Amino acid sequence: MEKRFRITIRGAVQGVGFRPFVYRLATQFGLNGWVVNDPAGVTIEVEGAEQLLDEMLETLQNDKPAHSYYQYFNVESLEVAGYSTFKIRESSDQGSKKALMQPELATCSDCLEEIFDPGDRRYLYPFTNCTHCGPRYSIITGLPYDRSQTTMKNFIMCQRCQKEYEDPVDRRFHAQPNACPDCGPHVELWSKQGKVLATHHKVIETAAEEIKRGKIVALKGLGGFQLLTDATSEGVVSRLRQRKNREEKPFALMVSSLIKAREICSISEQEKELLTSAEAPIVILNRKKWASEFIADSVAPENPTLGIMLPYTPLHHILMRLVNGPVVATSGNLSDEPICINENEAIERMGGIADLYLVHNRPIERHVDDSVVRIIAGKPTLLRRARGYAPFPIKVDASDQDQSQEIPTCLAVGGHLKNTVAVNRDTNLFMSQHIGDLDTYEAIKAYHRVIEDLPALYDLHPEWILHDDHPEYYSTKDALKRTLPTIGVQHHYAHVLSCMAEHNLEGPVLGVAWDGTGFGTDETIWGGEFLLADMGSWKRVAAFRPFLLPGGDQAIKEPRRSAIGVLYEIFGEQLFQQTDLLPIQAFEKPEREILQRMLDQKINTHITTSAGRVFDAVASILNIKQKISFEGQAAMALEYLISQTESADVYPYEIGRDGDLDIIDWELLFREILQDLNRLKAFEISAKFHNTLSKMIVDVAKQVGREKVVLSGGCFQNVYLAEKTVDGLRKEGFQPYWHQKIPPNDGGISAGQLFYALKNINSYKKEQALDEVPG
Amino acid sequence: LAHGSGGKLTNDLIRKMFVPPFRNEQLENLHDGAILPSLNGRQLTISTDSFVVNPIFFPGGDIGSLSVHGTVNDIAMCGAEPLYLSVGLIIEEGFPMDDLWTIILSMEKAAKEAGVQVVTGDTKVVDRGKCDKIFINTTGIGAVWPEMKIGASEIQAGDKIIVSGDIARHGISIMSVREGLEFETVIETDSASLHGLVNAMRKKGEIHALRDPTRGGVSSALNELAEASGYGIQIDEENLPIREQVRGACELLGLDPLYVANEGKLLAFVNSEDADAVLNAMRADPLGKEAAVIGEVVEDHPGLVVLNSRIGGRRVVDMITGEQLPRIC
Ligand SMILES: [Fe+3]
Ligand SMILES: [Mg+2]
Ligand SMILES: [Zn+2]
Ligand SMILES: [Zn+2]
Known part of the structure; x- marks a missing residue:
């Protein structure tokens, strides 16, 4: 029996070669009808024998193109219309914009082959792409996703490109950024002053040479400018640090291939998949012992991990093959600013940093930084969500x-x-x-x-x-x-909710929200919180014992102030007589007196329950970090120490009570740390400290008795803490949830x-x- | 001090302590109010302020001089020449007579230096606990300098922003005494009357706005003007004058000097072409020796104050609604 189906699909079905896929299916099954892109997604009409229609439906659902994703799939049965062919209809811009925008997709293997095939017309062409790869979100000016609504609209396709674009069986059928050396964007090399030094392929060769010679090149990439420089040379990397005003915060690296990545880092199967995925994020990996022979110390000082990414555009691929060695690839900006996206802005903002600019004439519509992922407790956790993920x-x-x-x-x-x-x-x-x-x-x-x-x-x-x-x-x-x-x-409720959102939990759950600082409902600074939370309400059931934090944001830049705050809570004014304590020694004598006054009289001093600051206090007491130059540095340093031990020791601590709030009292913990200073190594103390924190969470979980425990807040970027806690909770029969798609941090x-x-x-x-x- | 409400004792107090120092025709009449001479058609400006500072004595000044400087400066910031002051004292019972005398002499000195006459006043002694030692209200009347046209609406893109000297001193000075903070060197208030400086500036160029960055510091004053003018403001951290010990104190206390109070500093928004001339005139005045151009008015980012940081990068210096709560998470 003949039938006609109207299939409506919503989700990520544009810019992924979806219509050619449908076209191929329909013609393969010998079905007639049409397919159209509209702002809501894709609509298909097919008619023919019922059995063939059913088969086609099944294939549509089971074998969809790699980067497509359905949120809604509906089939309507209609009277046969008598179509005689199968057509891809002109896109319609009628209707509501419900199609999902695609994020950027790393260069696919087909395109890669073409780029490095001397016989191909796209040989070494840095803007090669197809429906399986290339820019998306960074070039879209509106929906539906069509060339006229991208920053490619001013490039008129040559005949050959146009033919690919119109051929339903071509990989480039409606590949909106489709381009070739004859009709597409091209690269230019600019001097510091914005003078054009070279154009076309020569540019990439020169840039590669300059990088090898120790120059800092600002590269206009996919979602903005990156600064590239030789990662093997200490002098070069420290020059970049100096110019960028970035003291110690780790730089990410780009290497030309997975093999190169393996030379410096150990890479698990899961990490390999991430590195080589279409999202192609920066993956935080453990360095190999001999990595320091290849990588300058100042790339990531005192850090056993390295953030690595692989080339994700043809431009990166071509450049990296020429450079061959590992390259620092950091966002083109000063610290803590978003990546910058246009040439003039780049020269203005990076004038003092870059020696050369490798630019191109495909405009970037919006900034998209490189994403950062780390495997935590066996699952990838996004620490920075941008390229490849947003705006999905x-x-x-x-x-x-x-x-x-x-x-x-x-x-x-x-x-x-x-x-x-x-x-x-x-x-x-x-x-x-x-x-x-x-x-x-x-x-x-x-x-x-x-x-x-x-x-x-x-x-x-x-x-x-x-x-x-x-x-x-x-x-x-x-x-x-x-x-x-x-x-x-409330900040910590939002942290907990963010984790509930990605796991679709309605609660009530026990939410553990540990971070640096957040504004509490009692107007103090929270950060070591246990919330019993559901969708509409929450109750603070436990928190760290409060202590004083002298000096506002300055206290966060100086872990020694957290230590002083914690120890003042324990010893009171006596603290300042204990001049053998390292946090005290970290201040000059006259400064100590002022600090004491600040604490006594609460001058610019705030009450806090922050877990992040407890990490700081320990780092200071161990003299690991008294001052930091980037957020979370002290806690990271503590975490990195642990790799040297397998200790399962814990510190004593108590749970007290204040009204209906359980108070996690760390006093015994700190008292014992002070004793341990003389008998244990710093890494042993650090492990013992971390172990205690995860025990605290398990203990509170037992007390609260909710099966589902949600871990959120910046502290859970700490792999040891997160894994130990997940483990501990599971052993006691709880079901822990931590972040994957949404960053645990702010x-x-x-x-x-x-x-x-x-x-x-x-x-x-x-x-x-x-x-x-x-x- | 135990003088009750009104009556002979208060009258004595006024006659003995108040009239002699500020001797002038109007005050001697001991009328309920002062009748002032005509000002030949110049526009008048009036401003009032109450001073409840704690402590009342601090390095380089006290509540008395502060109460004169504060109001004189508010008048001067309107582009006017301060002429007359009224003084209202609210004194807590038991307040030491010596201290009162010191304060009054300090007011006298400040008024004399500023060339303003105290023409009327009032004194109340209240029960213990009803006020904290002494509160002073001053109201000033000034005559607007004919050529000056000043206000947020006069601000134009390109205007240079000049600060008359080092910032954040008063706030730190007060805090050090109030909280008993002993810094290596005593930090003195910058409290001073600024209309002399304004007088020296006014003929040197087109001044569009003047502001004394008192409570809330330079940041609050600039934010108010950015908002009111509809322009953006850019300042360079590098050019901000600040004494080394003040900077050190701010760092130790974790305070941003841009938010700390000043009492003898002004911010001037000056037509860019006239900026050098105005700056030179300021530098020739003892109160403007360290004057510096700290930034300019821009078309960009209306309503926002952006600081070009010393280490590179641009930081937004926004208005704080309360205390400097930590925000780093
Ligand atoms: Fe947070
Ligand atoms: Mg005032
Ligand atoms: Zn491709
Ligand atoms: Zn072409």
Whole structure:
């Protein structure tokens, strides 16, 4: 029997070679009809014998193209229309923009082959791509995804490219950024002053030579400028550090191949998959012992790991083959700013840093930094979510929601550091790419751009704004200035929610939110929190014993201040007589007196329960770090020590009580650490300390008695802590959850805020409506 | 001091302690108010401020001089010449007579230096605990210099921003006494009357705005003007004058000097072409010796104050709503 099906597919089905795939299927089965891209996704009509139709449906669902992803698949049966061919119809821009935008995809193996095939017309052409790879999010100006809505619109395809583009069986059928040396973008080499020094392939050869000669090259990559320089030369890397004003924060490396990566790092199967994936992130890997023979110390000082990525565009591939050795590839900016995207801005912002600029004339529409991933407890965890991942949505379950009610669009503006923002369409949670620290002007500029850009791309119009409770976050202040109604979400609750969101947990769960600092509901600084949380409410059930943190943000740059705060809580004024203590010695005598006053009189001194600061205190007491030059440095140094031991020892500690709050009292722990200073090595103390922290979590979990335990906050970037805790919880029959898709650090705050909105916004709406009833 | 409300005792107090130092025609009349001479058509400006500073004595000044400088400066920042002051004292019962006398003499000295007359006043003694030692209110009247047109709306893109000297001294000085912080060297307040300096500047160029960055420091003053003018402001950290010991104290306390109070500094927004001339005039004045151009008004980033940091990079210096809470997570 003949039948006609109309198949509607939503999700990531554009820019992945989906229509050629459908075309091939239909013609293969001898079915007639058409396929069309519309802003919502793809619509297909096919008719023919019922059995063939069923087979085609099955293939559509089971053998879909590599980078496609369905969120909605619907089949309607209709009267036969009498089609005589199968056609790919002109895209329609009618209807709502529900198609999912693709992130950038690393160069595929087919394209790679062409680039290095001297007989191919795209031999050494740095902008080669196809429907399986190439730029997406970074060049899109609007949906549906069509060449006219990308920054490729001004490049008119030559006949041969056009032919590929129009041929339904070609790999480049509707590959929007399709290009070749005859018609596409080209590279140029610019001097520091922006003078053109060379064009076309010569550029890449010269740039490679210059890198080998120790120059710093600013490369206009996929989602912005990167600074590249020889990673093997100490002098060169320290010059980059000096110029970039980045003291010790590790630099990422790019190496030309997996084999090269294996020379310097040990790589598991899972890590290999990540490195070679289409997302091609920076993967944090353990160095091999002899890595220091190949890699300059100042790439990642005192760090047993290295962040490695493989080339992910033809330009990177060609350049890296020429350079051959490992290259520092760091975002083209000063520290903590988002990556910069255009030539003039680059010269302005990197004038003092780069010696040369390798640029091209394909505009970058929006910045997308390199993503960073690390394997934690056997699963990849995104530490920075950008290229390859953003703006792919996180789909959350909303089965508890009243289905008859639409979920209004909300904008979550995130935290202050590592800021991201997020916006939803129904239960699709779109998190922006990594933006940066909202102290810097460039990050704030990017923040404002993304807040406009992300909803606009999907034609979304936020009705509510979600923000952190911290009154001094730029994002909070900005949210409160806007006219839309706002909802504040407590920082640590947002952390817990962000992890619940990606695991679709409704709770109640025990949320362990450990981080540096977050604004608590009692207006003190929280950071070592245990929350009993569900979708609409939370209760703080346990927290670290509070201590004083003298000197605001300065205290976070100086772990010795955390130590002084903790020890002052234990010893009171007596502390300052104990001049054998290293944190005390870390201050000059007159400074100690002032510190004491600051603590006694609470001068610019805040009460905190922060776990991150407890790490700092230990690092200072062990004299590992008294001052730091990047966030989390002291805790990282402590973590790295542990690799030298297998110790399972723990410190004693107590759980006290304050009202209905359990207080994790670390006093015994610190007292014993002070004793251990004379009898144990620093790495043994560090292991013992870490072991105790994970025991604390397990103990609280037992006390609270919830099966599901969610681990979130920056402290869980610490692999040892996370793994030990996951392990410990499992052994006691708990089900631990940690981050994979959403960063555990403040990069995930926006997702947590938005998840809260998805589940609660309709009750806010109701309240608002009631308020408006005249009475 | 045990003088009750009104009556003869207070009257005595005023007559004995208050009138002689500030001797002038209006005050001697002991009227309920002062009748002032005509100002020949110049526009008037009036400003009032109450001073409740704790401690009342600090290195380089006290609540008395501060109460004169504060109001004189507010008048001067309107582009006006301060002429008259009223003084209201609220004194806690039991306040030492000697201290009161010191404060009054200090006010006298400050007023004399500033060339303003105290023409009317009021004194109340309140029960213990009803006020903290002594509160002073001063109201000033000034005559606007005819050629000056000053206000946020006069600010233009390109204007140079000049600070008259080193910043953050007053706040740290007060804090060091109040909290008993002993820094290696005593940090003195910068409290001073600035209208002389304004007078020296006003004919040297087009001044669009003046602000004394008191509470909330340079940052708050600049943020207010950025917001009110609709322009962006850029400042260079490198050019910000600050004394080494003040910088050290700020670092130790974890305070950003841009948010710390000043009492004898002004920020001037000057037409860029006139900036050098104004700067030179300022530097010739004892109160402007260390004057420096610290930044400029830009079309970019309206409403935002952006600091070009010494180590590179641009940091947004925003208005703080409360204390300097840590934000690093
Ligand atoms: Fe956090
Ligand atoms: Mg005032
Ligand atoms: Zn490809
Ligand atoms: Zn072509």
